[in-house]
Amino acid sequence: MKTDLIVDNVSKHISLTDEETDLFLSLLIEKKLAKRELLHKVGDVCRNSAFVIEGALKGYTIDNAGGEHVLNFAVADWWIADMYSLFSQKPGVLLIEALADSTVLLLSKENQELLYKQNPKFERFFRILVENALVTNQQRLLDNLSLSAEQRYLNFIKKYPFVLNCAPLHSIASYLGITPEFLSKIRRNIAS
Amino acid sequence: MKTDLIVDNVSKHISLTDEETDLFLSLLIEKKLAKRELLHKVGDVCRNSAFVIEGALKGYTIDNAGGEHVLNFAVADWWIADMYSLFSQKPGVLLIEALADSTVLLLSKENQELLYKQNPKFERFFRILVENALVTNQQRLLDNLSLSAEQRYLNFIKKYPFVLNCAPLHSIASYLGITPEFLSKIRRNIAS
DNA sequence: CGCGACGTTGATTTGCCTCAACGATTGTGG
DNA sequence: CCACAATCGTTGAGGCAAATCAACGTCGCG
DSSP states (O other), X not given: OOOHHHHHHHHXXXXXXXXXXXXXXXTEEEEEEOTTOEEEOTTSBOOEEEEEEESEEEEEEEOTTSOEEEEEEEETTOXXXXXXXXXXXXXXXXXXXXXXXXXXXXXXXXXXXXXXXXXXXXXXXHHHHHHHHHHHHHHHHHHHHHSOHHHHHXXXXXXXXXXXXXXXXXXXXXXXXXXXXXXXXXXXXXXX | OOOHHHHHHHHTTSOOOHHHHHHHHHTEEEEEEOTTOEEEOTTSBOOEEEEEXXXXXXXXXXXXXXXXXXXXEEETTOEEOOHHHHHHOSBOOOEEEESSSEEEEEEEHHHHHHHHHHXXXXXXXXXXXXXXXXXXXXXXXXXXXXXXXXHHHHHHHHHOHHHHHHSOHHHHHHHHTSOHHHHHHHXXXXXX
């Protein structure tokens, strides 16, 4: 199991002894996903956080009219889950799907709670993780309220250039809150 | 100092002994704000979380064109801060302003860190607080991506009816991502 | 090979914005 | 306690950003 990435990820916010690292790693399960495979679907209770080792995923909803709305992407070194469902243990509202063949490490809700009990450091780590996610989300909300579609797209490719390589354009359009057709027109304008 | 409200708020997520409650309360500072007074402004480093005892506040940005964009409201029993600045201790991006004469309890960043060190329960409490804020934010993002302005307004008055009483309509319009004029027209349609 | 997913283009429509103007409140200095 | 200004909510006319609809070429894949 490739564990360097996740150990580094955790070590960015808390420092672990060798024993703590071993405990943490012992609670993870590796899972491979084929392109288009679902990690989570609407109505299921989300039992795991997923840390991406390789590949890419998207979290999204489907509205009454069948339209897809992308809440987030996740690539290597990112965490993803249906957080509403994970935190509340109620049926989830998201689909989480692999955009390419991917490998993730799963940490179950029970093991996460176990970590919290065993060592407050882990509670600290996940607090910081969620804090950062919240700030990123707030900034995205403000961007959606204040910027044009073209400015949002330019922000996006500056902030997440690597996502351009693994996510189809219509998913990026959905993430930005516009139609694929309009994104196509934006890209034409920028190119010229 | 009126402390029942905040003790209840904390007790929703963790259970405290009398000593822990006393410690927590001893770290709070009461602050009164007049209508239009700022709790935080752009460029300042945010040094406190604020818990609202009475009144109402809004957190917002001002764009290059002078337009106001409301990120969030806070009424009694809610927490508010420039979270980007609070977490990173870098200069903030938000204005936080009292919509009416208000009373808040301030918990400084240092005291918050002190609580974390003294007792992991508090780290747990704030983790859960941020988790809930994140989920609410994600839902709002999805609503903005998938619903019409009218549907967002109807959602808003259903979810936060009490905010209608204390926030001016142009701030609510800004929160919803529309102009005051258009909100006015939506309200006319709904009334008929 | 043939089908479905993807990205693009053009024509048309629409949800929401801009601008300008108007009463009704609120609040504030003289 | 009044006069005047500022804020607030609303209305209508006109405009624009982005959606919708329909069509087409390309590619990867079963």
